[in-house]
Amino acid sequence: xxxxxxxxxDGVQSIDPDDVDTEDILGSAIERREDPALVSGEAExxxxxxxxxxxxxxxxxxxxxxxxxxxxDTSAAEEMDGVVAVYTADDLDVPGNLPVGWLLDSxxxxxxxxxxxxxxxxxxxxxxxxxxxxxxxAHDAADAVDVEYERLDAVAHPGEALDxxxxxxxxxxxxxxxxxxxxxxxxxxKQAFEEAETTVSLDLHNQLLIPNAIEPRATVADYHPxxxxxxxxxxxxxxxxxxxxxxGVIDHPEHKLSIRAPEVGGGFGSKIHHYADEAxxxxxxxxxxxxxxxxxxxxxTYITDAQGxxxxxxxxMALDEDGNITGLRVxxxxxxxxxxxxxxPSIPTYLYATLLSGQYEIPTIYCTVEGAxxxxxxxxxxxxxxxxxxxxxxxxxxxxxxxxxxxxxxxFRRQNFVPGxxxxxxxxxxxxxxxxxxxxxxxxxxxxxxxxxxxxxxxxAREDGRYLGVGLSAYIEACGIAPxxxxxxxxxxxGLWESSVVRFQPSGTVTVYVGTSGHGQGHDTTYAxxxxxxxxxxxxxxxxxxxxxxxxxxxxxxxxxxxxxVGGGAIVESAEKVIEKGRKIAAHQLEADPEDVxxxxxxxxxxxxxxxxxxxxxxxxxxxxxxxxxxxxxxxxEATSFFDPENFVFPFGMHAAIVEVDPDTxxxxxxxYVAVDDVGNQINPKIVEGQIHGGIAQGIGQxxxxxxxxxxxxQLTTGSMQDYAVPKSSHIPEIKTASTxxxxxxxxxxxxxxxxxxxxxxxQAVVNAVVDALEPFDVDHIDMPLTNERVxxxxxxxxGEH
Amino acid sequence: xxxxxxxxxxxxxxxxxxxxxxxxxMIKEALPGCAFIVEIEGDEEIExxxxxxxxxxxxxxxxxxxxxxxxxxxxxGSRYAARMQISVGSVKPxxxxxxxxxxxxxxxxxxxxxxxxxxxxxxxxSGMELVETENDVDVEWWAxxxxxxxxAQMGQRVIxxxxxxxxxxxFDEIEAQLQEVSEESSGGLRSRxxxxx
Numbered sequence: 001x002x003x004x005x006x007x008x009x010d011g012v013q014s015i016d017p018d019d020v021d022t023e024d025i026l027g028s029a030i031e032r033r034e035d036p037a038l039v040s041g042e043a044e045x046x047x048x049x050x051x052x053x054x055x056x057x058x059x060x061x062x063x064x065x066x067x068x069x070x071x072x073d074t075s076a077a078e079e080m081d082g083v084v085a086v087y088t089a090d091d092l093d094v095p096g097n098l099p100v101g102w103l104l105d106s107x108x109x110x111x112x113x114x115x116x117x118x119x120x121x122x123x124x125x126x127x128x129x130x131x132x133x134x135x136x137x138a139h140d141a142a143d144a145v146d147v148e149y150e151r152l153d154a155v156a157h158p159g160e161a162l163d164x165x166x167x168x169x170x171x172x173x174x175x176x177x178x179x180x181x182x183x184x185x186x187x188x189x190k191q192a193f194e195e196a197e198t199t200v201s202l203d204l205h206n207q208l209l210i211p212n213a214i215e216p217r218a219t220v221a222d223y224h225p226x227x228x229x230x231x232x233x234x235x236x237x238x239x240x241x242x243x244x245x246x247x248g249v250i251d252h253p254e255h256k257l258s259i260r261a262p263e264v265g266g267g268f269g270s271k272i273h274h275y276a277d278e279a280x281x282x283x284x285x286x287x288x289x290x291x292x293x294x295x296x297x298x299x300x301t302y303i304t305d306a307q308g309x310x311x312x313x314x315x316x317m318a319l320d321e322d323g324n325i326t327g328l329r330v331x332x333x334x335x336x337x338x339x340x341x342x343x344x345p346s347i348p349t350y351l352y353a354t355l356l357s358g359q360y361e362i363p364t365i366y367c368t369v370e371g372a373x374x375x376x377x378x379x380x381x382x383x384x385x386x387x388x389x390x391x392x393x394x395x396x397x398x399x400x401x402x403x404x405x406x407x408x409x410x411x412f413r414r415q416n417f418v419p420g421x422x423x424x425x426x427x428x429x430x431x432x433x434x435x436x437x438x439x440x441x442x443x444x445x446x447x448x449x450x451x452x453x454x455x456x457x458x459x460x461a462r463e464d465g466r467y468l469g470v471g472l473s474a475y476i477e478a479c480g481i482a483p484x485x486x487x488x489x490x491x492x493x494x495g496l497w498e499s500s501v502v503r504f505q506p507s508g509t510v511t512v513y514v515g516t517s518g519h520g521q522g523h524d525t526t527y528a529x530x531x532x533x534x535x536x537x538x539x540x541x542x543x544x545x546x547x548x549x550x551x552x553x554x555x556x557x558x559x560x561x562x563x564x565x566v567g568g569g570a571i572v573e574s575a576e577k578v579i580e581k582g583r584k585i586a587a588h589q590l591e592a593d594p595e596d597v598x599x600x601x602x603x604x605x606x607x608x609x610x611x612x613x614x615x616x617x618x619x620x621x622x623x624x625x626x627x628x629x630x631x632x633x634x635x636x637x638e639a640t641s642f643f644d645p646e647n648f649v650f651p652f653g654m655h656a657a658i659v660e661v662d663p664d665t666x667x668x669x670x671x672x673y674v675a676v677d678d679v680g681n682q683i684n685p686k687i688v689e690g691q692i693h694g695g696i697a698q699g700i701g702q703x704x705x706x707x708x709x710x711x712x713x714x715q716l717t718t719g720s721m722q723d724y725a726v727p728k729s730s731h732i733p734e735i736k737t738a739s740t741x742x743x744x745x746x747x748x749x750x751x752x753x754x755x756x757x758x759x760x761x762x763x764q765a766v767v768n769a770v771v772d773a774l775e776p777f778d779v780d781h782i783d784m785p786l787t788n789e790r791v792x793x794x795x796x797x798x799x800g801e802h
Numbered sequence: 803x804x805x806x807x808x809x810x811x812x813x814x815x816x817x818x819x820x821x822x823x824x825x826x827x828m829i830k831e832a833l834p835g836c837a838f839i840v841e842i843e844g845d846e847e848i849e850x851x852x853x854x855x856x857x858x859x860x861x862x863x864x865x866x867x868x869x870x871x872x873x874x875x876x877x878x879g880s881r882y883a884a885r886m887q888i889s890v891g892s893v894k895p896x897x898x899x900x901x902x903x904x905x906x907x908x909x910x911x912x913x914x915x916x917x918x919x920x921x922x923x924x925x926x927x928s929g930m931e932l933v934e935t936e937n938d939v940d941v942e943w944w945a946x947x948x949x950x951x952x953x954a955q956m957g958q959r960v961i962x963x964x965x966x967x968x969x970x971x972x973f974d975e976i977e978a979q980l981q982e983v984s985e986e987s988s989g990g991l992r993s994r995x996x997x998x999x
Contacts, residue, residue, distance in 0.1 A: 063923055063951025123955070143920040151950075299955060711803075711958070713948055719955025722891075 005444065008737045012689045017539050023601055026533035029686035032522045043263040046218035046233050051291040054220070055084050057281055058138035058294075060128040060145045061303065062120035065375035065714030066154035066167065069118055072128055073146040080144060082137035085288060087280075088128045089117030094251045094283065098274055098339070101245070102346040103491045106180050108173040110373070112339040114249065114276035120149070121169055122338035123716060124304035124377050126276060131284050131292060156710035158333040158372035159312045169338065169373045178336045178371035179345060183353045183429050189366035192327025196318035200400045205783040206311040206389050208335060208708040209701075210302055210718075211382050212726050213519075215265025217305065218295040219278040221285035228256045230286060234278050236261040236547070237271045237517055238557020241494065243549050245274040245342070250283055261547035264519035268698070269381035270305040271519065272559050273342035277304070302719050307708055308382020310335030311348065311389050317397040323405040325360055325416050330367040330393055334379075341378035343492075345371065350490045351386030351478070351560075357427035358394035359438045359474045359652060360416045365428045375714035381559060383698055384759040387477040395473050395764035399771060400780060408455075409768070410446060413474050414439060431478060433650045435742045438474060441654040441676045444738055445472070448674040449656055462776060467663060468671070469773025473655045473765035478648040479753040480565030480746070486647070495644070498562070499554045500570035502531065502578050503638035506624035508617025509541040512574075515555020516567035517547040521691070521755065523563060526683045530568055530749065534575035535616055536602025553640055561651070561753030564683060569747040570643035577639030582619040585637075588630045589614055589622065649744040651752040653677035655696070655761035657733075657769040663777070666792030668704065668770060670733035675761065678740040680752030685739075688754050692737055695758020701727040702759075703766035707785050725785075803958075805965050806944035809973035814980045816909055816934040817996045819941065821868060822976050823911070823930070824875035826882060828862040832975035834968055837885040839901070841877075848898045851883035864983040868995045876913075878906040886917065890957035890964050895919035908999065909933075922951035941973065 017030040037043040074086040089096075098112040116125040128145050132138035153167040160166055161176040169176055193199060219234040230252055236242050239259040247254040264271065277294055285292040296304065311332050318327035334348035353367040402412035417438040418425045425433040446452075449470065458468045481487060484495030501513040512531050516523065528542040545551055558567075579599050586604035587594040596607045605613040619637065622628060626635035658672040675692055682688045705725035709718045718724040743750030763784060770786055771779060774795060782794045811819050822828050826839040838855035842848070860866065876882070882901040887894060897917030904912040909932035917924045928945035949961065957964070983991055 063921055123951075146920075299952075303955065711948075711954070713950065713954075715950055715954035715958075717954065717958040719958075723959050 005440070006739045006741065008685070008689060008739065012685045014686050022532050022536055022538060025529050025539050027682060027685070028529070029684060030525065030529070032525045032687065033528070034522060034524045038263070045215055045263050045265060046220055046235050047293070047295045049220045049233050049262065049293070051220065051222055054291040054293055055131045055133060055288065056135040056138045056294070057129055057131050057284055057292050058135070058142040059126040059277070059300070060130065060142045060147065061300070062116070062123055062125045062127060064120060064149055064151050064154070065123050066152040066169065067120050067149035068152065069116060069120060069127060070148040070150055074128060076146065077130055077141040077144040080137065080141045082133040083141045084131045084133065085284065086128060086130050086141070086145065087115070087284065089113065089115040092283065095249060096279070098249060098276060099245060100340040100345065101342045101493045102344070103493065104179045104181055104345050104349060107345055108170070108178050110170040110173055110339065114279050122303070122375050122377055122714070125338070126280070129280050129284065131288060154375040154714035156374055156376050156714040157312070158310065158335040158374060161372040161374045162333060162370060169375060173373065176373040178340065178373050180368070180370050181349050182366070182368045184366035185364050185428065186366045188364040189327050189329050192364050193316065193318045193329060196326055197321040198319045198404055199316055200397060200404045201314065201316040202396055202400055202781050204313045204315060204393060204396060204781070206309045206313065206392055207702070207784055208310040208376065208379065209308045209382055209706050210708050210724055211268040211270035211305050211308060213266035213268055213270055216296040216298060216301045217271060217275065217277065218293070219281040220291060220293045221282045222291040223286045223289055225289050230257050230282060232259045232278065232282060233262055234259060235264050235271050237264070237267045237519055237559055238555065239517055239547055239549050240515060240555040241557055242274055242278065246279055246282065249274065249279045252282070252286070258550045260549070261517050261519070267519045268383040269308065269385055269559055272557065273306050273380055275304065299720055302724070303716055304377060306341045306378045306380035307337065307376065308379065308385070309389060310379050313393055315393045315397050317401045319401055319405055323407050323412060323415060325362050325401065328356060328362050328365045328397070330356060332367070332369045334369055334371050335374050335376065336371045337374060337376045337378035339378050341380035344378060344380040346491065347381055347386045348389070352390050354429045354431050355387050355390035355476060355478060356394060356429055357431070358391065358398070359418060359436070359476050360394070361418050362428065367429070376710060383695065384756045385560065387756065388699070388760045388763060391473065391475045391760050392764045395475070395768065396781065399768045409472055410442065410451060413472065414442060432647065433476070434647060434744050434746055436650065436652050436678070437740065437742055438652060440740050441652065441678060442474065444676045444740065445654040445656045445674055448676070448736055448738060449658060449672060454658060467661045467773040467776070469659055469661065469769045469771065471657045471659070471765045471767065471769025471772055473761045473768065475655065475757070475761040476650055476652040477756060477760050478650055479561035479756060480645065480649040481560045481562055482566055482645040482648065484644050494556065496556055496566070497642050497644035498556055498566040498570040499552070499640065499642045500567065500574045501553060501638060501640045502571065502574035504578065504620035504623070506621050508620050509543070510535060510537050511543045511545060512571060513545045513552045514567045514571060515552050516558040516563040517555065518558055518563065521558065521563060522684070522687045526564065526687060527568070527571055529683055530571050531575055534572060535578065536600070537616065561755035564749065564751045565649050565744070565747045565753050566643060566645055568683070568749045568751060569645055570641050572748040573641035573643050574639045577641065578637055581639065582616050582637060584633065585619045585623055585629050586614050589628065646746045649680065649746055649752040651677065651679045651754065651757050653757065653761060655765040657765045659766070659769040659773055661770055661773040661791060663795050666788035666790070666795065668786060668791065672736070673733045674736045674738070675758065676738045676740065677754070677757050678742050678752070679754040679757060680744045681741060681750040682739070683749070683751065688739070689737055691754045692758045693735055695756060696735055696762045697727055697732045699759045699762020700732055700766060703763040703784050703786060705731065705785050803947050803949070803961060804944070805947070805962070807969065809941045809943065809969070811939045811941065811973065811977045811980060813937055813984050814939050815992070815996060816932045816939050817999050818980050818983055818992065819932055819939045819976070820908055821871055821875070821995055821998065822863055822980055825862055825871045826874065826876065827859050828976070828979065830859065831862055832972045833886070834971050835887040837887070839882050839884045842881040842883050842900070848883040848900060852885065863979050864991060868991065868998055872998050876903045876906055876911070878903050888964065888968065890953050891960045893922065893952050893956050895922045895953055897924065922949065922953035924949045924953070
């Protein structure tokens with residue numbers, strides 16, 4: 001498949017959509033249509049919603065990470081001003097157990113009650129809820145609920161949790177092992193290591209991260225007793241999935257439950273999962289027959305939002321005498337937190353170990369993963385979800401291997417890449433890469449960095465006592481998770497198709513309904529671009545609707561960079577069905593055979609007779625008038641599709657950082673950051689650029705600043721933004737981007753997904769750069785985040801001299 | 803978390819410092835944010851003991867009679883109820899605290915404490931030993947504490963400076979009171995105190 005190159009070193013320029021012709025709109029960097037409402041405050045978020053008679057809910061959460069609940073005394077809280085109701089686990093008469101949506105053979109499925117009754121297993125566990133007239137009254141009364149605990153020993157780290165003497169968190173599971181899973185060929189890999197000329201090994205800690213969506217999670221629930229309809233507005237990345245799961249958890253029929261995601265201020269995965277909070281809000285509204293609002297405080301999100309990463313890994317690479325990779329062996333202990341969150345078991349298994357081949361031809365790979373219950377919040381998908389962890393392991397080992405065999409890391413990569421003519425490429429870990437050209441992204445990145453010149457500069461600088469380093473990250477990801485049959489075989493308890501409706505109004509405008517649920521990605525813009533291109537209808541005449549179970553047939557939501565690849569595919573299929581129906585109506589009107597009617601730029605035309613034509617808008621009008629359409633045809637012009645793609649898509653690229661490290665202080669300064677990404681065809685290059693930038697910012701956040709830290713009692717010690725460093729703009733360097741375009745054959749748009757690429761690529765680019773800079777100090781590895789102190793200690797552990 | 807330090811009480815004898823640090827009312831006076839310290843009788847709850855807290859505290863050194871202080875001094879094995887408000891960053895929990903005097907033998911004392919507020923709690927063991935120097939007394943103290951809940955989440959970063967501030971103010975206050983003892987020559991207070999031992 002051909003690869004094209006585009007250069008955006010100075011940034012992509014936005015274009016006013018009015019300046020773009022409909023036939024050029026797909027692929028144009030038009031301004032996002034959602035931004036005026038978002039930046040002016042007109043957009044409505046869940047917490048903006050006000051309803052008559054609305055009450056407010058607050059949670060009584062555990063102050064211990066692990067404890068038996070001896071007694072809950074709600075009497076003082078119940079007497080406080082404005083308090084409407086206080087509920088504990090004893091007051092619930094619904095199943096109230098949060099399900100896990102991805103199973104593994106060895107998985108211990110433990111109970112996950114929505115209110116803790118006899119034991120709390122992390123600080124976010126709620127023991128009681130308080131509903132009051134005003135928000136402050138609810139919070140004050142929550143403080144007045146008296147809970148007596150018997151504190152138990154707690155454990156925060158997976159390695160410690162799997163020790164024999166660790167406190168057992170779920171007695172029904174017998175130990176803290178949530179699962180024990182493997183992939184690849186153990187024997188062949190063992191043999192590869194026995195026969196290797198050289199092997200390298202690294203112990204890597206991929207720290208826990210807090211997702212930090214700008215809008216905290218929130219729910220407004222409203223119940224109509226006469227119709228039994230229960231309506232929820234909530235911060236959701238997938239309203240239909242939430243509806244299905246919640247229907248079981250609170251025992252309310254799915255068709256009487258509607259869930260709407262108003263504007264949602266980011267998620268990064270944290271708003272995929274079904275949490276106890278939204279179920280409790282719904283139950284309270286049902287019981288009180290009054291609307292109930294719950295909005296997490298920022299400190300609540302820090303102890304309840306599902307966290308990301310949390311791996312302790314030993315990775316080993318085997319090499320032959322020519323510097324070819326001959327085997328990879330990985331053992332990972334993955335932190336699952338206190339309970340299994342919605343898709344948690346898939347993250348450190350199928351979304352992680354299947355990417356361990358990276359961009360390389362590796363003859364044999366073997367990986368084992370032990371999931372561990374701990375007393376931290378449940379760990380689930382966070383931007384990248386498994387793939388950053390995999391890319392980190394591969395790229396750190398590759399850097400170490402190149403050093404060991406004394407090769408330049410760029411050339412070591414080039415030698416081991418999957419060759420451009422080998423696609424589709426089957427890895428030893430069950431993936432079939434769709435398409436790629438890894439040499440090209442490497443070449444482009446080297447060119448942008450002036451790589452050869454940099455190496456000379458680096459040499460020179462070392463002589464002057466300055467330490468510069470370059471770090472490369474050749475990443476690959478699998479996204480647009482599909483098809484349903486495959487994910488079903490892997491343990492998913494859901495299909496991963498997407499649905500859409502493309503509907504003409506009689507006047508010729510179009511509304512598109514899609515089952516994805518954007519929360520900042522710019523879907524209103526990009527989906528409208530797709531439809532404008534397909535139907536030849538003016539961009540301004542197209543409206544996009546997402547995130548409402550009452551309006552959209554079904555949907556699986558937005559995560560795993562799936563919206564363009566799977567949602568976009570569903571839109572294209574519906575648009576094509578609409579065009580085909582329209583063709584029959586046009587043929588009928590033009591008195592021609594449908595096979596002779598061509599459709600282009602919004603117009604049906606009889607082949608060879610340009611004056612015999614009709615616009616699709618006129619066809620739409622005729623279809624609803626229904627006075628003169630083919631006899632066997634239903635009126636109206638709309639189509640529904642469920643698109644289930646053939647496979648994942650595999651974006652890839654090369655990110656690289658140049659840094660300078662001050663050995664006296666451990667400070668790291670960026671000189672350069674370049675990102676060459678191949679995300680397939682680009683619907684809107686400005687939005688692609690924004691996703692790459694944001695992703696890199698979060699990746700650099702992980703590399704240098706962010707870490708959810710727990711003390712010996714599994715108490716979160718980085719419990720606010722004063723202690724947990726979300727990077728500010730001044731922490732992020734100027735980013736130079738460029739892209740190559742290798743179309744994916746797995747969806748009609750040839751797109752690959754871009755939502756997670758930067759987050760997957762950036763951490764190891766930075767760590768590799770720092771390690772490269774510190775080569776004279778014999779520093780092999782520093783665990784993230786690379787704080788000044790850690791860097792300084794790593795330098796000084798080896799005497800600080802070279 | 804572990805803390806330790808040495809506080810020097812100038813111009814005082816070991817006996818004077820020991821007596822001052824054995825007096826629940828002196829401790830209450832000197833400890834910032836402490837509302838009361840009352841000995842717990844039998845199995846009673848902290849709230850029940852709290853009801854016995856005097857509205858007005860009896861006199862402490864230098865006004866109080868040393869013999870009276872010795873009478874009410876901490877007793878090994880006894881438990882005390884205390885209420886302490888402490889401000890840690892943006893959190894100002896009020897801890898209902900149970901203090902147990904684990905060991906007490908001149909010049910060493912060890913105590914443990916458990917405090918609870920609506921959203922936070924702590925568990926602490928601590929100890930001190932008095933060491934007499936030429937004119938002064940060094941109080942060598944240590945504490946090991948675990949904090950839970952909101953204080954742990956919001957305040958661990960500032961717990962060290964907060965602890966330093968509280969301990970510093972506490973010993974400054976003790977020193978100021980004992981200063982007055984050393985200035986009080988009439989009545990031979992100093993000799994009466996040393997006579998107690």
